[in-house]
Amino acid sequence: MIPSVLPTYNRAPLTFVKGEGSWLIEESGRRYLDLGAGIAVNALGHAHPALVSALTEQANAVWHLSNLYNIPQQQALADKLVEVTFADTVFFTNSGTESCELAVKMARKYWYEAGSPEKVEIIGFEGAFHGRSSAGIAAAGAEKMTKGFGPLLPGFVHIPWADLEAVKAAITDQTAAVIVEPLQGEGGIRPLPHGFLKELRALCDEAGILLILDEVQCGVGRTGRLFAHEWEGVTPDIMMVAKGIGGGFPLGAVLATESAASGMTAGTHGSTYGGNPLACSVGCAVMDIVSEPAFLDDVNRKAGLLRQKLEGLVAEHPEIFEEVRGAGLMLGLKCKVANGQVVTAGYDAAVILVPAADNVVRLLPPLTITDDEISEALTRLETAAASLMQTELV
Numbered sequence: 001m002i003p004s005v006l007p008t009y010n011r012a013p014l015t016f017v018k019g020e021g022s023w024l025i026e027e028s029g030r031r032y033l034d035l036g037a038g039i040a041v042n043a044l045g046h047a048h049p050a051l052v053s054a055l056t057e058q059a060n061a062v063w064h065l066s067n068l069y070n071i072p073q074q075q076a077l078a079d080k081l082v083e084v085t086f087a088d089t090v091f092f093t094n095s096g097t098e099s100c101e102l103a104v105k106m107a108r109k110y111w112y113e114a115g116s117p118e119k120v121e122i123i124g125f126e127g128a129f130h131g132r133s134s135a136g137i138a139a140a141g142a143e144k145m146t147k148g149f150g151p152l153l154p155g156f157v158h159i160p161w162a163d164l165e166a167v168k169a170a171i172t173d174q175t176a177a178v179i180v181e182p183l184q185g186e187g188g189i190r191p192l193p194h195g196f197l198k199e200l201r202a203l204c205d206e207a208g209i210l211l212i213l214d215e216v217q218c219g220v221g222r223t224g225r226l227f228a229h230e231w232e233g234v235t236p237d238i239m240m241v242a243k244g245i246g247g248g249f250p251l252g253a254v255l256a257t258e259s260a261a262s263g264m265t266a267g268t269h270g271s272t273y274g275g276n277p278l279a280c281s282v283g284c285a286v287m288d289i290v291s292e293p294a295f296l297d298d299v300n301r302k303a304g305l306l307r308q309k310l311e312g313l314v315a316e317h318p319e320i321f322e323e324v325r326g327a328g329l330m331l332g333l334k335c336k337v338a339n340g341q342v343v344t345a346g347y348d349a350a351v352i353l354v355p356a357a358d359n360v361v362r363l364l365p366p367l368t369i370t371d372d373e374i375s376e377a378l379t380r381l382e383t384a385a386a387s388l389m390q391t392e393l394v
């Protein structure tokens with residue numbers, strides 16, 4: 001008999017009933033150190049006082065209004081994002097894949113209004129993840145997401161990861177945009193090589209096509225800059241955001257330049273819940289904290305500490321781990337044993353890791369993780385690795 005919850009997820013047998021900072025507490029009372037943060041969502045950890053008060057204050061004022069009316073919290077969050085990023089304008093969604101939907105619509109509408117309605121094709125990369133909507137799975141293209149869900153939304157081309165020559169070869173008169181994650185998350189914490197984004201930006205400018213960055217996972221301070229593309233000194237035309245920006249409350253956004261967004265006039269797009277007062281109040285509180293240079297400096301310092309310790313772990317357990325990769329507090333351990341085994345050994349040692357493609361386990365701790373918690377994380381990862389060594393030996 002089918003379970004009452006549609007069985008689309010492989011769940012671990014863990015039931016957490018409370019979160020405190022970097023910790024999740026199970027029904028049994030056991031405390032787990034959370035290096036997953038709800039897949040890079042709980043950017044400020046669990047129950048951060050500033051977020052709890054932003055949410056409860058707004059909950060006592062008004063929950064939902066509709067975009068038929070002004071929403072001051074939405075206006076404030078948009079102003080803040082425009083102030084601290086490349087963007088001139090922002091649309092709010094409730095998730096990453098909704099941000100993908102709009103990014104695709106916006107790019108196509110741009111060309112339609114520019115008098116080139118034939119420009120509809122979007123070039124994406126192998127290993128990408130853009131969410132589970134029809135546009136999201138078509139943009140990513142991997143068979144494990146698309147199989148059985150045809151006919152797929154047309155107009156997407158897929159090329160090998162980080163291959164600039166392949167981008168060049170794929171650009172045609174029908175190309176509207178390129179979409180890429182500066183640092184792939186689901187794909188296995190695969191960073192673009194340094195310098196790639198700059199060359200890609202130049203290529204897009206030369207060909208006169210739009211650059212869409214998917215910073216749903218790597219944005220909002222995760223890599224130690226507010227957005228990952230800032231490391232490369234380039235800006236996109238359109239950027240997808242979600243996950244961390246809501247700190248655990250569902251919130252996403254599409255940020256764009258005035259030019260890229262020029263086709264999106266009144267009535268061309270909308271959302272019932274997008275930009276609601278609750279989500280935007282929390283989003284403002286997240287952005288106020290994460291956009292502070294001192295906060296990001298501390299993320300970078302802690303990222304250095306964690307990375308150094310992980311390099312040590314890999315060196316000590318070459319039978320289990322191959323390498324550390326990623327940036328900031330978005331790190332991956334490429335495994336030699338099955339990554340699922342490492343995640344399970346982590347649960348046994350009360351430390352939470354998240355699997356990714358390419359046999360990687362992800363470490364995406366709250367950006368607020370403390371130095372002591374980083375040390376504790378390593379102690380627990382050591383325990384997990386040691387137990388895996390035992391299993392390997394028998």
Ligand SMILES: *Cc1c(COP(=O)(O)O)cnc(C)c1O
Nearest residue numbers: 095096097129130131185216217
């Ligand atoms: C999680 C993710 C998405 C999809 O976000 P949802 O909120 O699950 O729809 C899109 N792109 C990237 C890079 C992601 O990590």
